[in-house]
Amino acid sequence: MSTVPLWREIQRQNFTKVRDLAHFLQLSESQIQELDETPAFVLNVPQRLAKKMQKGTLDDPLFKQFVPLKKERLEAPGYLLDPVADMQAKRQAKLLHKYEGRALVITTSACAMHCRYCFRKNFPYETKTQTFEKELEILENDTTIQEVLLSGGDPLSLSDLSLEALLTSLSRIRHVKRVRFHTRFIMGIPERITDGFLALLQDYPKQIWFVIHANAACEFDADIWQALKKIQKLGIPVLCQSVLLKGVNDHPDALVELSSVLIDHGITPYYLHQLDPVQGSQHFEVSENEGLKIIAEAQKNLPGYGVPKYVREDAGEPSKTILG
Ligand code: SF4
Structure with a gap:
């Protein structure tokens, strides 16, 4: 019998590949072009959250919070690696x-x-x-x-x-x-x-x-x-x-x-x-x-x-x- 708790099993089903999530969300190839498929801070999205994302759009409040865009690679003045001096x-x-x-x-x-x-x-x-x-x-x-x-x-x-x-x-x-x-x-x-x-x-x-x-x-x-x-x-x-x-x-x-x-x-x-x-x-x-x-x-x-x-x-x- 498995001793792994249910929540860990669920966590293992998280989306971790951008393309898998993009296909699940029925994004077009041109929309996928805006995503970063190899981000340094990797994709990690539980199924529950992905299911709440609107399909076919990048303009969804949940999608924006969790899916890496190529824009993340841009640098901007005042934007730091450790912004709160941890x-x-x-x-x-x-x-x-x-x-x-x-x-x-x-x-x-x-x-x-x-x-x-x-x-x-x-x-x-x-x-x-x-x-x-x-x-x-x-x-x-x-x-x-x-x-x-x-x-x-x-x-x-x-x-x-x-x-x-x-x-x-x-x-x-x-x-x-x-x-x-x-x-x-x-x-x-x-x-x-x-x-x-x-x-x-x-x-x-x-x-x-x-x-x-x-x-x-x-x-x-x-x-x-x-x-x-x-x-x-x-x-x-x-x-x-x-x-x-x-x-x-x-x-x-x-x-x-x-x-x-x-x-x-x-x-x-x-x-x-x-x-x-x-x-x-x-x-x-x-x-x-x-x-x-x-x-x-x-x-x-x-x-x-x-x-x-x-x-x-x-x-x-x-x-x-x-x-x-
Ligand atoms: S904001 Fe909190 S939950 Fe989100 S990645 Fe950072 S530490 Fe994790």
Whole structure:
């Protein structure tokens, strides 16, 4: 009998070849010519997401987020390999420390999907070791750290066993009061929310926060809401962060729709990020002026708690910069 969890089996069926996905989406040869078939940051799209993409067009909010275009090879002034200076914040191969009281563990290099605008797509992930001894030692010895963020990559790419080991070690560090998951996994493979994972969360002695990443209402479906509800039922707050992306959500109606479905499901819209200028992502850029207008318009149609904070990350600053 196979011991591979269902979600891993599903992940193995991800589209990883541009031409396969292009044929699935019934793109014409001239449309395929616009795609990058050999991108450095490889294609990785779960079937669930591909099925939600409109066929026969490049002009679909999901397609734009996940399918590499030749445009990504262009360079532009101000667009960098490490736009948020992660390398300066590195305290250990898998530990970043940018903000007072919080530190971030790079749990893995793997994600359920590859977002074309990812600011960490050039990060030199350390993949030789699977454990976090040195990182945990630093956390243990730094009593200023009260919150640990589990990021990556995507922390839900780890097995339940690896997550359990990491969570257990963190639970033993007295001054760490909160653990925050930053994950997008559920948006592609909600089957990841297994009973075993939920049991880990349920028994955890410290406060857990769950931050998902979604940019458009069309990313959600009934299975995803159900998976998120299981987490919420444990009393864990679920928030959502998004990135303002041209052709994806750069319209007040798109933001209102996204915030509305989130708050209808008890999820707080947390941040709307200005695009981090990572090399090859300039075609996603919406100017801050435009972003301010979009959010001001969206705000008219949302309750206060449904409006995310519009923010920018400025490398080296002690916090995110709130725009507007
Ligand atoms: S899921 Fe997050 S870490 Fe992974 S590619 Fe997308 S933005 Fe980057």
